[in-house]
Amino acid sequence: MAASPRGRLLLLIAVPVAVVALVVALAVAVLDGGSDAGTADAAPPAPETGPAEVSTDGIRYAETLVVYNGRSHYGDEQVFRDFEAATGVRLELRGGTGPELFERLRREGADTPADVLVTTDLANLWRAEEAGLLQGVTSEGLRAQVPDGLHDVDGTWWAVSTRLRVPVVSTERVPAGAVTSYESLADPRFRGRTCLRTSNNEYNQSLVADMIVKRGPEATEQLLRSWMANEPQIINSDGEMLAMIAGGECDVGLANHYYLGRTLKENPAFPVAPAWPDQQAAGAHANVSGVGVVAGSDAVPTAVALMEWLTSPPAQEQIIAGSEFAANPAVAPPAHIGDWANVKIDPIDGQQAGPALQQAVEMMLRVGWT
Amino acid sequence: MDVATAPRRRVSGWAVLGVLVALGVAGPLVALPASFVLGGVDAVTLTLLPPALGRSVLLGAGVGIGTLLLGGALAVLVSFYDFPGRRVVEWALVLPLAIPGYVLVFVIVGQFGYADPLQSSLFGGLQLPGLRGPVGAIGVLTAVLYPYVYVLGRSAFLGQSRQSLEAARSLGHGYLGSVWTVALPLARPALAGGVALAVMEALADFGAVNLLGYQALTDAIYRVWYGAFDTTAALQLATVLVGLALLAVVLERALRGRARYHQSLAHGDAVLPRRLTGWRAGFACGLPVLLLVLVFAFPVTQLAAWSVETVLTGRVADRLGEAAVSTLLLAAAAAAVAVCTSTTVAYGQRVRPTRTGAVAARLAAVGYAVPGAVIAVAIYVPLVWLDRRLIAVADNWFGVEIGLLFTGTILGLVGAYVVRFHAQAYAAVESRMGRVHPHLDDAARALGADRARVLTDVHLPLLWPGIATAALLVTVEVIKELPATALLRPLGRDTLAIMTWEATKDSRFDTAALPALLIVLVGLVPVVVLVRLWNRPVGTAPPVPQG
Numbered sequence: 001m002a003a004s005p006r007g008r009l010l011l012l013i014a015v016p017v018a019v020v021a022l023v024v025a026l027a028v029a030v031l032d033g034g035s036d037a038g039t040a041d042a043a044p045p046a047p048e049t050g051p052a053e054v055s056t057d058g059i060r061y062a063e064t065l066v067v068y069n070g071r072s073h074y075g076d077e078q079v080f081r082d083f084e085a086a087t088g089v090r091l092e093l094r095g096g097t098g099p100e101l102f103e104r105l106r107r108e109g110a111d112t113p114a115d116v117l118v119t120t121d122l123a124n125l126w127r128a129e130e131a132g133l134l135q136g137v138t139s140e141g142l143r144a145q146v147p148d149g150l151h152d153v154d155g156t157w158w159a160v161s162t163r164l165r166v167p168v169v170s171t172e173r174v175p176a177g178a179v180t181s182y183e184s185l186a187d188p189r190f191r192g193r194t195c196l197r198t199s200n201n202e203y204n205q206s207l208v209a210d211m212i213v214k215r216g217p218e219a220t221e222q223l224l225r226s227w228m229a230n231e232p233q234i235i236n237s238d239g240e241m242l243a244m245i246a247g248g249e250c251d252v253g254l255a256n257h258y259y260l261g262r263t264l265k266e267n268p269a270f271p272v273a274p275a276w277p278d279q280q281a282a283g284a285h286a287n288v289s290g291v292g293v294v295a296g297s298d299a300v301p302t303a304v305a306l307m308e309w310l311t312s313p314p315a316q317e318q319i320i321a322g323s324e325f326a327a328n329p330a331v332a333p334p335a336h337i338g339d340w341a342n343v344k345i346d347p348i349d350g351q352q353a354g355p356a357l358q359q360a361v362e363m364m365l366r367v368g369w370t
Numbered sequence: 371m372d373v374a375t376a377p378r379r380r381v382s383g384w385a386v387l388g389v390l391v392a393l394g395v396a397g398p399l400v401a402l403p404a405s406f407v408l409g410g411v412d413a414v415t416l417t418l419l420p421p422a423l424g425r426s427v428l429l430g431a432g433v434g435i436g437t438l439l440l441g442g443a444l445a446v447l448v449s450f451y452d453f454p455g456r457r458v459v460e461w462a463l464v465l466p467l468a469i470p471g472y473v474l475v476f477v478i479v480g481q482f483g484y485a486d487p488l489q490s491s492l493f494g495g496l497q498l499p500g501l502r503g504p505v506g507a508i509g510v511l512t513a514v515l516y517p518y519v520y521v522l523g524r525s526a527f528l529g530q531s532r533q534s535l536e537a538a539r540s541l542g543h544g545y546l547g548s549v550w551t552v553a554l555p556l557a558r559p560a561l562a563g564g565v566a567l568a569v570m571e572a573l574a575d576f577g578a579v580n581l582l583g584y585q586a587l588t589d590a591i592y593r594v595w596y597g598a599f600d601t602t603a604a605l606q607l608a609t610v611l612v613g614l615a616l617l618a619v620v621l622e623r624a625l626r627g628r629a630r631y632h633q634s635l636a637h638g639d640a641v642l643p644r645r646l647t648g649w650r651a652g653f654a655c656g657l658p659v660l661l662l663v664l665v666f667a668f669p670v671t672q673l674a675a676w677s678v679e680t681v682l683t684g685r686v687a688d689r690l691g692e693a694a695v696s697t698l699l700l701a702a703a704a705a706a707v708a709v710c711t712s713t714t715v716a717y718g719q720r721v722r723p724t725r726t727g728a729v730a731a732r733l734a735a736v737g738y739a740v741p742g743a744v745i746a747v748a749i750y751v752p753l754v755w756l757d758r759r760l761i762a763v764a765d766n767w768f769g770v771e772i773g774l775l776f777t778g779t780i781l782g783l784v785g786a787y788v789v790r791f792h793a794q795a796y797a798a799v800e801s802r803m804g805r806v807h808p809h810l811d812d813a814a815r816a817l818g819a820d821r822a823r824v825l826t827d828v829h830l831p832l833l834w835p836g837i838a839t840a841a842l843l844v845t846v847e848v849i850k851e852l853p854a855t856a857l858l859r860p861l862g863r864d865t866l867a868i869m870t871w872e873a874t875k876d877s878r879f880d881t882a883a884l885p886a887l888l889i890v891l892v893g894l895v896p897v898v899v900l901v902r903l904w905n906r907p908v909g910t911a912p913p914v915p916q917g
Binding site for chain 1: 414417418420463484502573580582583585593594595597599687688750757758761794840856864868872878881909
């Protein structure tokens with residue numbers, strides 16, 4: 001009993017001190033940095049002097065490399081394991097969606113443990129670039145394997161694969177030739193029968209940003225409003241959209257081609273087909289899954305070595321097994337979608353569309369695309 | 371040992387401790403209202419708020435009514451009636467607690483089965499019209515949340531004495547009439563507590579409403595955060611959601627009224643359920659069984675069938691075992707901390723009930739209605755700040771690089787879980803503490819025990835079922851928890867929920883099936899433990915030392 005009052009006294013002093021310290025820390029953090037405390041301490045954006053030339057000849061590999069991996073849900077982690085086996089580098093793969101990884105990166109700011117950012121879309125690479133979270137790099141290997149147009153001129157991102165975002169239609173209810181362009185999604189015959197993914201999906205954001213650059217903001221907003229006039233059902237994922245079209249709840253949707261490629265590979269009788277848009281005009285919107293080196297990484301040569309591996313033919317073969325197209329032109333498209341490689345494409349404007357991203361997000365909300 | 375010393379006006383240490391712990395749990399939520407003060411009202415907020423708020427209100431009201439009717443009716447049925455199979459139905463009705471809403475949605479949506487290579491859909495091509503509207507969202511969440519009302523209601527009924535029921539009967543009420551007029555009002559605090567939990571969880575649900583395309587507030591928060599990266603708007607929407615949750619809390623209090631019912635429990639005077647026969651018995655047995663088949667047996671069978679198919683075709687995701695271990699460790703850590711915080715707060719309030727203490731306890735409970743993603747960032751910002759300062763101090767003063775201690779480690783994640791799930795633990799502990807008669811405290815004090823000793827020697831033994839319930843509820847919740855885990859999980863460590871979620875979002879049902887099944891199975895373990903705890907002294911609650 002004797003120790004008890006003393007123990008309580010200790011608690012009475014220690015706990016309030018700890019709690020008060022916590023509350024003060026919180027208050028200061030909120031008042032100090034506002035909601036963007038993370039970027040306040042981040043490294044300043046690299047000066048626009050072009051990418052740093054990195055040589056990976058005979059490099060000494062870093063022991064570990066932390067990879068923020070937006071492709072973790074594609075099941076192609078073996079390609080990273082192969083890099084570990086070949087180099088002895090331990091890769092710490094931290095999976096998440098592109099938006100989650102970007103948000104995390106900017107919160108961590110200069111203290112991020114990340115060395116490499118891999119995303120499935122340019123939108124979040126642009127965001128990271130704009131926030132000064134990436135550093136420009138280039139190397140002989142990267143230039144040899146990734147053609148111009150599939151990497152940033154300043155080397156902040158390099159493509160590992162490309163993908164088309166195109167209208168997809170029911171083969172049972174939509175006659176061939178009924179959908180020939182992105183405008184077809186506004187055709188009154190599909191009123192109440194179109195499916196669109198949510199507007200916070202980065203594939204849609206990149207598509208609209210690219211349209212703003214190429215068609216102008218007015219024409220783009222008009223197009224989006226015409227899509228909305230058909231009262232689309234708003235869907236959470238491309239895969240679900242395909243299921244809904246097959247199940248008869250929609251006739252037309254807008255999806256990335258590899259979702260359909262994978263499904264048709266498993267089930268050739270699946271009643272949904274791509275409707276290649278604008279084949280007499282600009283072509284099908286082609287986006288990029290890419291990779292960049294995080295600002296402040298202390299393992300830049302190893303990071304570049306990883307990027308060179310990811311864009312090398314053996315790795316590319318693995319990556320595109322899920323029905324994407326390789327960034328490296330030396331790698332042929334997967335056999336089961338071989339003829340899709342002949343489609344006329346409209347590559348995303350990697351330099352101009354990024355700055356239009358915020359405008360795109362606002363426009364989508366404005367027209368009622370939720 | 372003079373018991374009647376001068377009137378003790380001094381503040382009790384335990385009460386202060388309770389208030390401080392409560393404030394510590396609620397502390398990170400300061401960032402929410404601060405977003406209005408610092409940011410001004412965001413244009414995005416104005417666009418998205420009205421429709422999302424309407425959907426959330428509808429969802430909360432629907433789930434509240436649904437769980438009260440379903441959970442309350444089931445609790446009455448198994449507590450006051452005996453029928454063939456009651457022993458099994460009684461505990462089986464808790465089972466849906468192990469199924470997160472998003473897993474149920476995944477199973478239902480997976481029935482489309484068309485886009486997916488999985489062949490073993492039990493109802494291939496099944497479609498439920500209206501699934502994507504309010505009816506679907508309310509239905510799914512009621513199906514998985516009613517056990518809160520059922521568990522707390524049943525526990526309250528079991529603690530009631532037979533005598534009060536018999537008194538009502540002697541006054542001319544029929545059996546059901548006595549239940550209605552005596553047992554139900556006595557159980558009102560417990561039922562209201564259960565409904566409040568269910569409503570708060572429904573308001574905070576993200577997975578199910580998101581998968582159903584029902585754009586409630588949580589969904590709106592997620593999309594402004596991860597679509598527009600407008601953290602101010604997200605925090606503002608979250609603040610509105612907190613307000614809605616507070617409203618639910620106030621309503622619960624109003625329903626509960628000023629009622630404080632204490633019943634002394636002793637062996638042998640628990641209610642004896644009335645035996646049903648004939649068609650009534652069949653009905654009483656059949657309805658719960660039908661419910662369980664629909665919301666538990668069918669989904670679990672479907673998940674198992676898909677999982678077996680996944681295993682047989684060699685499509686099991688890598689690192690599944692590692693994810694299962696991480697999930698369990700996180701859940702255990704969070705449960706341990708939450709039990710301590712909730713017991714401290716509840717005891718502090720008991721020792722010296724004050725208005726401040728009550729407000730603090732209520733504040734701490736608000737975290738339950740705040741979506742995990744928002745809590746994650748609300749707690750993340752100060753942790754990032756703290757880490758930066760620590761790194762600077764270590765570097766400047768000691769010349770060592772320590773890296774991030776709290777950011778992206780288990781500490782931040784467990785902290786978020788505690789903020790989020792403290793309320794559940796608190797409700798369980800407090801409802802139990804409310805049934806320990808205050809005279810017991812006074813008696814122990816009069817015999818010379820100090821407050822600490824009253825807690826360890828009197829309350830903790832009596833509170834044990836409440837504490838076990840608290841730990842169980844927190845464990846289950848952490849296993850199911852999704853958005854906070856996604857943001858704060860350490861070192862690329864996947865939990866089962868993350869694996870399920872990432873795959874479900876993409877309609878890759880084959881990848882989602884096995885982790886989803888594991889979530890349900892792991893979630894079943896604490897449910898079964900709870901049921902075993904229940905059944906030890908059959909039908910009676912806490913053993914009171916005899917003689």
